[in-house]
Amino acid sequence: MVAAWKAAGFTYNKYLAIAARAVRRSLKDGPRAKAERRGNVEQLKFVKWENGKPGESKTISSESAAQ
Amino acid sequence: MNALRVARAAFKARPQAVQVFKRGYAEAAGPSDKIKLSLTLPHQTIYKTSDVVQVNIPAESGDMGVLANHVPSIEQLRPGIIDIIEEAGGSKQFFLAGGFAVVQPGSELTINAVECYPVEEFSAENVKNELAEAQKIASGSGSEADIAEAKIEIEVLEAIQASLK
Missing domain, CATH: 4.10.860 (DNA Excision Repair, Uvrb; Chain A)
Structure with missing residues (x-):
């Protein structure tokens, strides 16, 4: 069986980001505010080099969100 | 000839001595009925190689309980409840948004999730x-x-x- 997120063409990273957001929004107001302020932790960044020059630095999650 | 006899006597004596000091790896590693749990998020560490009795996880292939000496495996987790039965007899329930659980050899369980909160906080x-x-x-x-x-x-x-x- 193919998972729904895979059928929709999402990456696993994107799927997890959506699931995590739903979890954060379901919290009680106190912990929710704290979690929303922190947001999705985006620590993995990458830069594409072309012709010996670095391009723009992007986070993995912003890139998979654009897909 | 005399030296050879002495050497032979020493050789004969050895198996006994070995039996007296024989000790397995499992004993040296401490009690083996506990599983070392690490539950980590990108922004927080909830458990850090803590000894627990059992962990029930919502794997993609079905709910499973992990005890000590579980066979090594990697499981993708569904959004669901993870139940941790601690040494003191109490149990804690967390809801996690998906991630991976890795059962390592030597009774170690590592769970990586994006978000994970106690059930009471929902x-x-x-x-x-x-x-x-x-x-x-x-x-x-x-x-x-x-x-x-x-x-x-x-x-x-x-x-x-x-x-x-």
Whole structure:
């Protein structure tokens, strides 16, 4: 069986980001505010080099969100 | 000839001595009926190689309980409840949004998740509101990606709702 997120063409990273957001929004107001302020932790960044020059630095999650 | 006899006597004596000092790896490693649990998020460490008795995880292939000396495996996790039975006899329940559980040799369990909160920190009210909103989007006329996104949210929210009851 193919998972729904895979059928929709999402990456696993994107799927997890959506699931995590739903979890954060379901919290009680106190912990929710704290979690929303922190947001999705985006620590993995990458830069594409072309012709010996670095391009723009992007986070993995912003890139998979654009897909 | 005399030296050879002495050497032979020493050789004979050895097996006894070996038996006296024989000790297995498992004994040296301490009690083997506990599993070392690490539960980590990108922003927080909830358990750091803590000894627990049992961990029930919602794996993609079905719910499973992990005890000490479990066979090594890697499991993808569904959004769901993870049940941790601690040494003191108490148990803690967390809801996690998906991730991976790795059972390593030597009774070690490592769980990586994006978000994970104690069940008490969820608000049934907020879940209900979010669910209503996601259902509206899913049955609306938005883009295909929006609908797929809403469907994922519904799946997660329904899992939370089921675990709060």
